[in-house]
Amino acid sequence: xxxxxxxxxxxxxxxxxxxxxxxxxxxxxxxxxxxxxxxxxxxxxxxxxxxxxxxxxxxxxxxxxxxxxxxxxxxxxxxxxxxxxxxxxxxxxxxxxxxxxxxxxxxxxxxxxxxxxxxxxxxxxxxxxxxxxxxxxxxxxxxxxxxxxxxxxxxxxxxxxxxxxxxxxxxxxxxxxxxxxxxxxxxxxxxxxxxxxxxxxxxxxxxxxxxxxxxxxxxxxxxxxxxxxxxxxxxxxxxxxxxxxxxxxxxxxxxxxxxxxxxxxxxxxxxxxxxxxxxxxxxxxxxxxxxxxxxxxxxxxxxxxxxxxxxxxxxxxxxxxxxxxxxxxxxxxxxxxxxxxxxxxxxxxxxxxxxxxxxxxxxxxxxxxxxxxxxxxxxxxxxxxxxxxxxxxxxxxxxxxxxxxxxxxxxxxxxxxxxxxxxxxxxxxxxxxxxxxxxxxxxxxxxxxxxxxxxxxxxxxxxxxxxxxxxxxxxxxxxxxxxxxxxxxxxxxxxxxxxxxxxxxxxxxxxxxxxxxxxxxxxxxxxx
Numbered sequence: 001x002x003x004x005x006x007x008x009x010x011x012x013x014x015x016x017x018x019x020x021x022x023x024x025x026x027x028x029x030x031x032x033x034x035x036x037x038x039x040x041x042x043x044x045x046x047x048x049x050x051x052x053x054x055x056x057x058x059x060x061x062x063x064x065x066x067x068x069x070x071x072x073x074x075x076x077x078x079x080x081x082x083x084x085x086x087x088x089x090x091x092x093x094x095x096x097x098x099x100x101x102x103x104x105x106x107x108x109x110x111x112x113x114x115x116x117x118x119x120x121x122x123x124x125x126x127x128x129x130x131x132x133x134x135x136x137x138x139x140x141x142x143x144x145x146x147x148x149x150x151x152x153x154x155x156x157x158x159x160x161x162x163x164x165x166x167x168x169x170x171x172x173x174x175x176x177x178x179x180x181x182x183x184x185x186x187x188x189x190x191x192x193x194x195x196x197x198x199x200x201x202x203x204x205x206x207x208x209x210x211x212x213x214x215x216x217x218x219x220x221x222x223x224x225x226x227x228x229x230x231x232x233x234x235x236x237x238x239x240x241x242x243x244x245x246x247x248x249x250x251x252x253x254x255x256x257x258x259x260x261x262x263x264x265x266x267x268x269x270x271x272x273x274x275x276x277x278x279x280x281x282x283x284x285x286x287x288x289x290x291x292x293x294x295x296x297x298x299x300x301x302x303x304x305x306x307x308x309x310x311x312x313x314x315x316x317x318x319x320x321x322x323x324x325x326x327x328x329x330x331x332x333x334x335x336x337x338x339x340x341x342x343x344x345x346x347x348x349x350x351x352x353x354x355x356x357x358x359x360x361x362x363x364x365x366x367x368x369x370x371x372x373x374x375x376x377x378x379x380x381x382x383x384x385x386x387x388x389x390x391x392x393x394x395x396x397x398x399x400x401x402x403x404x405x406x407x408x409x410x411x412x413x414x415x416x417x418x419x420x421x422x423x424x425x426x427x428x429x430x431x432x433x434x435x436x437x438x439x440x441x442x443x444x445x446x447x448x449x450x451x452x453x454x455x456x457x458x459x460x461x462x463x464x465x466x467x468x469x470x471x472x473x474x475x476x477x478x479x480x481x482x483x484x485x486x487x488x489x490x491x492x493x494x495x496x497x498x499x500x501x502x503x504x505x506x507x508x509x510x511x512x513x514x515x516x517x518x519x520x521x522x523x524x525x526x527x528x
Contacts, residue, residue, distance in 0.1 A: 012188040013197045020161050051085045051380050054096070055411065060103045064088075064096060067289035082357055082388070085381035086364040089373060094142040098127075102149060103290060105156070115166065116159045118245055121296030123152035125283045126241030129250065130234055132275040132282075136267050137223050139230055147211030148234040150204060152241070154195025158187070179242070190214075221262045236261040245300055250276035345393035345467075345491050351502050354389040358505050361385030362512050375520030379409040382513045386506070387411045390496075392488050393468055397476070397513070399484040400438065403428045408484070414465065425459045432459045437473040438482050443507070446471035448493040467491035474510045478518050486510060 054061050061084050067073060068087035069080060081087050088096055102124065127149040134144035159166040165186050172182035183191045192214055199209050211230040219236075223229035236257060243253055254272045258264045267275070284295040365385065368378045379397060387395045394412035398405035405425040407418050417423075425434050433454075437444050446454055449469050468489035476484035490496065498506075 063289045070285040082360050083384045098145050117299045119159050121299040122241040122245045126237045128282050129279045130237035132279045148237045151212040151238050154191035219261045223263050355505050357389035378516045383411050393491050396487040433457050441475045444473040469493045470495040476514050
């Protein structure tokens with residue numbers, strides 16, 4: 001009978017999986033989650049690599065910038081955070097990974113309204129609460145957050161993809177049936193079992209799979225083995241979320257939850273109150289970063305109060321290493337700027353906005369240099385500053401290696417191919433404008449690259465790049481030498497006819513790039 005029951009459950013799970021796969025959104029969700037999971041599992045993820053991945057997704061980049069500028073993370077008097085690279089330094093890789101995984105699931109599973117909003121609020125607050133409690137049990141906060149978040153995965157998927165079955169479950173619960181029994185009666189499996197099935201199919205980290213597996217037996221008095229500790233802590237946080245959805249508060253749950261989960265008694269009442277306060281503050285900031293307005297506690301009280309942002313057509317940002325099938329969700333607006341963070345290259349430069357963004361970006365860049373951030377990180381930050389401010393199609397930073405220019409950093413649709421092909425521009429042989437810019441240290445502005453007279457003086461490799469009619473070539477110089485070249489382009493002719501004031505600010509940006517490279521070279525020489 002046990003084998004028969006197991007076989008029946010597997011059949012139900014397979015059927016639910018097939019029904020979701022038949023809907024166009026689900027495969028895209030699986031790809032997005034898989035991409036972020038690769039980062040989450042990486043032991044050597046660097047800020048520059050993570051920034052390059054995030055830049056491909058306009059919605060995610062905007063959410064990260066919004067969270068970085070929230071009161072929870074941005075100190076009083078700190079300048080506005082305008083680049084993803086700087087936001088990563090401020091927030092930390094663990095927070096960004098958590099936000100990325102939350103974001104890619106949220107943007108595919110609806111716009112946080114109605115019953116799905118309650119489920120989302122329940123999942124987010126539970127995850128943040130687990131993160132707050134984790135240090136008391138010597139558990140990493142990131143692991144507790146992810147495990148608790150994905151412990152709600154099954155319910156989130158059922159509410160999004162199977163609204164009729166979700167409504168039946170809610171009706172049974174309202175009539176007095178337990179949630180677990182209602183799920184089994186309607187679906188033939190528990191939502192948690194389905195969530196674990198999907199987590200395995202997506203290849204979520206094994207530690208997360210183990211933590212979201214159902215708990216067996218009575219809750220322990222103390223938590224010892226790490227694997228069991230994470231599972232029981234996430235179970236307790238999930239139970240807290242269920243109570244919150246019924247209108248209770250975290251502060252009022254101390255007696256009930258410590259009775260149900262005895263290991264929580266190791267946290268005294270004052271610690272509990274402090275943890276709940278931090279959780280509530282963080283939950284409000286996260287919700288605004290993810291959704292744009294409101295907070296999860298308002299959702300519990302009245303699900304209909306959340307704004308309906310609707311589903312907009314994705315606007316894709318060009319970025320390093322962006323795969324052809326990378327998908328962006330609805331573009332989120334920031335609280336401090338009504339303009340999309342991903343630039344539309346065909347849009348003319350807004351000079352006032354460009355000057356502000358470059359000057360603020362230079363402050364962030366300079367601060368990162370003072371903090372000793374690696375050159376790779378600050379170079380990506382420098383690219384992002386100019387790319388956003390001038391709404392470029394592409395920006396490439398070339399470094400001189402012998403008698404050739406090699407693309408070292410950049411943001412471009414074809415960046416991955418450029419790096420993979422070991423692509424370069426010769427500085428010897430037939431003359432071209434890149435040679436002229438490097439040899440004489442000249443800033444060169446090209447109004448129409450396709451003009452026959454200009455095209456003849458372009459390196460062969462650059463002619464193959466599509467669009468990019470307007471071009472800026474800015475030599476990168478120290479006091480002693482020209483060590484590289486910054487290449488910027490926009491798709492339409494004469495889009496770099498800029499005011500002297502903005503050109504002065506662009507030259508200031510170029511000088512900051514050179515300063516960063518010079519500092520990096522000095523550090524490398526001292527290390528040797």
